[in-house]
Amino acid sequence: MAAPGSRLGSQASFQNAASFNFFQVPPMPSQPASSGYTTNAPAASFSLPSFPSQYSEGPLARCDSYASCNSNDAQEELHLHPNMKNIKKPVAYEADHSSILHRALGGTLAKEMPVATPQRKGGQPNPLQKTESQIIQVHAQALALQEQRRRAQAETQAQKGPSPIRTLLLKRQRPQKIYLMRHGESEANISRRDVADPNLTKLGLAQAKSWQETVGDLEADIVLVSPLRRAVQTACHAFQYEETPMMSCRFAREIGWGCNENTVHSTSASMHKMLETLPRGDEIYGVEEGLYPGRDDPATEMESLQRLKMVLASRPEDTIVVVCHFGVIAATAGCRAKNGDVYECDWGYNDELCVVARHKTPLVEQACMCS
Numbered sequence: 391m392a393a394p395g396s397r398l399g400s401q402a403s404f405q406n407a408a409s410f411n412f413f414q415v416p417p418m419p420s421q422p423a424s425s426g427y428t429t430n431a432p433a434a435s436f437s438l439p440s441f442p443s444q445y446s447e448g449p450l451a452r453c454d455s456y457a458s459c460n461s462n463d464a465q466e467e468l469h470l471h472p473n474m475k476n477i478k479k480p481v482a483y484e485a486d487h488s489s490i491l492h493r494a495l496g497g498t499l500a501k502e503m504p505v506a507t508p509q510r511k512g513g514q515p516n517p518l519q520k521t522e523s524q525i526i527q528v529h530a531q532a533l534a535l536q537e538q539r540r541r542a543q544a545e546t547q548a549q550k551g552p553s554p555i556r557t558l559l560l561k562r563q564r565p566q567k568i569y570l571m572r573h574g575e576s577e578a579n580i581s582r583r584d585v586a587d588p589n590l591t592k593l594g595l596a597q598a599k600s601w602q603e604t605v606g607d608l609e610a611d612i613v614l615v616s617p618l619r620r621a622v623q624t625a626c627h628a629f630q631y632e633e634t635p636m637m638s639c640r641f642a643r644e645i646g647w648g649c650n651e652n653t654v655h656s657t658s659a660s661m662h663k664m665l666e667t668l669p670r671g672d673e674i675y676g677v678e679e680g681l682y683p684g685r686d687d688p689a690t691e692m693e694s695l696q697r698l699k700m701v702l703a704s705r706p707e708d709t710i711v712v713v714c715h716f717g718v719i720a721a722t723a724g725c726r727a728k729n730g731d732v733y734e735c736d737w738g739y740n741d742e743l744c745v746v747a748r749h750k751t752p753l754v755e756q757a758c759m760c761s
Contacts, residue, residue: 597730638680
């Protein structure tokens with residue numbers, strides 16, 4: 391065994407080697423510290439084997455070399471292996487979701503994805519079927535379009551101010567009630583042909599006469615009549631025993647002016663000739679104004695319907711009955727009216743007529759009088 395002095399000399403030569411010049415070993419204390427843990431310290435209840443050494447371990451003193459950049463392992467490895475910086479670093483660990491789920495389910499997870507529904511045996515793809523995401527997308531688009539229209543309408547109304555119809559309605563002291571009566575069955579309704587300005591059928595005449603006993607319950611102040619023959623005949627027979635004034639209204643005629651059925655073909659002479667055969671026919675006034683267009687006659691059907699609402703809102707009467715047609719009721723009140731039925735309406739906030747009640751023709755509860 392070498393002498394203690396030779397050991398110290400070998401350690402000094404080892405620390406001074408060229409390959410370890412980057413690491414400075416702190417000098418060891420020449421004398422053991424007076425306090426602290428030592429290998430030769432006696433134990434209270436047991437004793438440790440004694441290892442003779444000329445150096446006793448003292449408290450670790452702070453050394454500047456510990457805080458230098460050369461004291462970390464990465465820097466040491468870089469000095470030991472200069473080419474290590476060129477080595478590609480391993481990628482971060484990426485979890486395999488399939489394997490994790492496979493272990494969580496106890497190995498019951500299928501290794502491959504299931505076959506698509508159209509490819510399964512016995513199943514046929516449905517081209518009309520939509521997925522939930524498609525349905526939600528369509529619904530969202532519809533809501534967005536509805537909101538866009540609402541905002542555009544609100545901006546337009548804010549710029550224009552109150553509409554003329556709304557202005558007229560606000561001036562009224564009492565709310566106005568509107569009754570829309572569709573004419574009885576006509577020859578065009580049963581023939582399915584474009585009959586020029588048709589008359590009522592026997593059933594249509596019975597439908598009009600069935601109102602004679604109950605039409606007074608409407609308490610109408612005035613009756614506005616379309617200038618078409620089937621509407622004039624319906625009004626005269628329905629209000630035969632009433633004293634309510636009747637007036638021809640050109641704006642109440644049917645829309646769809648391209649058809650002969652909805653075109654006024656009567657002249658003043660032919661209309662008066664027909665009125666002579668109808669009850670209270672001679673009491674209808676404004677016949678010429680209803681038959682012939684005026685200077686400010688509407689150019690389109692929608693303008694004509696708007697003029698009809700203007701006429702209704704400007705009338706001083708509180709209750710008005712309008713004997714008109716299917717298209718007029720559908721466009722102004724949004725109802726698919728039946729022949730001879732009456733639809734009770736109130737004015738809505740958007741200048742539209744809102745149906746509050748439907749009064750069926752009394753002929754439904756009576757025996758047919760058309761035979």
